[in-house]
Amino acid sequence: MDGRRTQGGAPTRRGFVVGGLAGVGAAAFASCAEELQPVRRAPLVAPGDVVLFQGDSITDGGRVRDGAGAANDLAEFGRGYAWLAAVGMLVARPDDGLRCYNRGVGGDRVRHLDERFERDCFALAPDVLSVLIGVNDLWHARNSASTATAADYEREYRALIDRTRAALPDVALVVCEPFVLRCGHVTDDWFPAFDDYRAAARRIADDHARAFVPFHAVFERASALAPPEFWAKDGIHPTAAGAALMAQAWLRVVDGGRA
């Protein structure tokens, strides 16, 4: 612990990327230039930090789950955005002794993170915790695997963060925006319901996070440059190009502002 995140315990908005977008609709996300400004005031990821990626299948990325639990390990990281983001930091900062872990699990909703956070988060004592969760919360409600609503998502997500902050008072939280591409499984009638989940994640970020990574906004922009299928064939799971773009966005926001 270097003490840099211990001034006050509860997070403030001072270290936050940019405010003022909570609650706005999709139109305001059409341009995400401002959102992709990195955190400038202080490095979010400091030398020696443990960085943990948490989430569902998008974070999972096909990782091996019965490994030794080693940091910075390709097999245990999978081949998704989390690995590409971790490698981006590890390559650019080889002397910083960063230890990166991936504990995403395919199919997870917020409640599943809650069930396994003791083992898959608190036990790792991350300095930086990046969470991407939400698409299954809506998807499973749509296909009748769940009766939960966007309000349930926000309530459960806030409870998970409260519990996390109690266990790890100094953790720097990165909230990632849930996203879908308009292709594959994702039909027009996913909207505006999906926007409620995005807005909930944004509100939680405003209240608790050091940074917000606007993945949906990024993919909306990217879909004007290449078909949505290029970024995520089924509308939900990124292709290699989609994962690359996510890693860029994550690094720009989280690691772009270091001194």
Added chain:
Amino acid sequence: MDGRRTQGGAPTRRGFVVGGLAGVGAAAFASCAEELQPVRRAPLVAPGDVVLFQGDSITDGGRVRDGAGAANDLAEFGRGYAWLAAVGMLVARPDDGLRCYNRGVGGDRVRHLDERFERDCFALAPDVLSVLIGVNDLWHARNSASTATAADYEREYRALIDRTRAALPDVALVVCEPFVLRCGHVTDDWFPAFDDYRAAARRIADDHARAFVPFHAVFERASALAPPEFWAKDGIHPTAAGAALMAQAWLRVVDGGRA
């Protein structure tokens, strides 16, 4: 033209990433943290700029060559690092009116760039020109398709840059380090010969470029985190993960320092 690059015509080292590594051997590249610092003094890519990627098959990335010649077009950009780097800028800076082009051609050596630079560079009048060339200069010499040496490579490359600076006095040049991974076609006896090509590119960058992107150093680091085959199966052509890492490095150096 915004005049920001017209103060003096010839480039100086003031805008350069970092000095002092020219002519050193592979050991000094073991850590590339310092090299990956972005250009901080001024944005290298300014609003309204034309950005051109030039090179061989690695830049080509399978692009369609009989298209309309439109900027920012996926088909005409291919699916390699150049597209991922261009999209990274276009998504993060949607209001900047950047126009990005790819004119890489598989199999090219420096002399082939020279043959087609009138059409494939000067006619596009780029504000920023990124060049990645060199691996074929050695590869073709090894397989007897050429008798050229590293000294020929440097001489031809310098002549190409001189000609380019005469045609485009204000162009901001980005020189990319040629790279190989130690797998596939690339056997141990590629070294130390290959280091001569890298060192030549670095010297040219020191003399003429606004930025140097240390791809070989990046892949050396990355090969400690995942097998070289993960980044480039045949040792020369990047996988999707390799292309993603290249785009990250390029963006960090070239576009990481903008205000």
